[in-house]
Amino acid sequence: MDADSSRALLSRAIARVANRDQDALKYVYRHTSAKLLGVALRILNDREEAEDVLQDVYLTVWNKADRFDPEKASPITWLVSLARNRAIDRLRSRGTRVMTGVEEAESLPDAAPLxxxxxxxxxxxxxxxxxxxxxxxxxxxxxxxxxxxxxxxxxxxxxxxxxxxxxxxxxxxxxxxxxxxxxx
Missing domain, CATH: 1.10.10.10 (Winged helix-like DNA-binding domain superfamily/Winged helix DNA-binding domain)
Structure with missing residues (x-):
């Protein structure tokens, strides 16, 4: 599957999540969780906190999927931004300085297995x-x-x-x- 059709499927799944479709949320999770965990891990350098951030991200997706606009950003960019922002918030609550930019997070490979x-x-x-x-x-x-x-x-x-x-x-x-x- 090419990147465009993968992006389109993910965008449609997020739209279905906005309508409270649990299967769509599972699809989004399956196809993005490895990458988003990597983003959070890279920023926090703590697996437990990164997993907490990941849970917060998917709660946000569940509650705010209707705010995703595929005209403004790709679905993975939107999700990476959510993960990055949550991880930075977590760092700030610890009083730690942020050292990683979103550009680095977006270049992480998606390690989700087939x-x-x-x-x-x-x-x-x-x-x-x-x-x-x-x-x-x-x-x-x-x-x-x-x-x-x-x-x-x-x-x-x-x-x-x-x-x-x-x-x-x-x-x-x-x-x-x-x-x-x-x-x-």
Missing amino acids: APARIEADEDRQRLDGCLDQLDPKHSGAVRRAFFEGLTYDALAQAVGVPLGTMKSWIRRSLISLRACLEA
């Missing part, structure tokens, strides 16, 4: 979850927190109350077991 890739990713995730479930619960929890939540080995070791070397061994052995399980 349907076949999403299905494959879901299958991979189910396989990975099955393999993680085969590990010792402490080790599985450590791997999940390290790789899905981004905790450092040191933070994990402190949280669990084990020496750093022990945590590193748990993670290393768990990754070896996961590789074997996933390759089987």
